[in-house]
Amino acid sequence: MALTVSLAVLFGIALAFLLKAKSVGVGAALIAVLFGFLLASTGAAGPINTLISAIVDAIAKVRT
Numbered sequence: 001m002a003l004t005v006s007l008a009v010l011f012g013i014a015l016a017f018l019l020k021a022k023s024v025g026v027g028a029a030l031i032a033v034l035f036g037f038l039l040a041s042t043g044a045a046g047p048i049n050t051l052i053s054a055i056v057d058a059i060a061k062v063r064t
Helices: 001-018 025-039 046-064
Strands: none
Touching: 001 025, 025 046
16 A cells, blocks of 8 residues: 555655646546646556556566
8 A cells, every 4th residue: 555655655755746847737637646646546447557567577676
């Protein structure tokens, strides 16, 4: 669970940075947030979490 929260915070910071840098508009940011909420409520949420966990594990193994 800590990994999920930290990734959510990371993506939130990245989205805030993109808004600040005017690389993405407020409308696009809102669509990105809504898409994330909608995606989390579908059947794709499980495989996406598994994929992210596998990527993080692979990075951790490379760094050690």
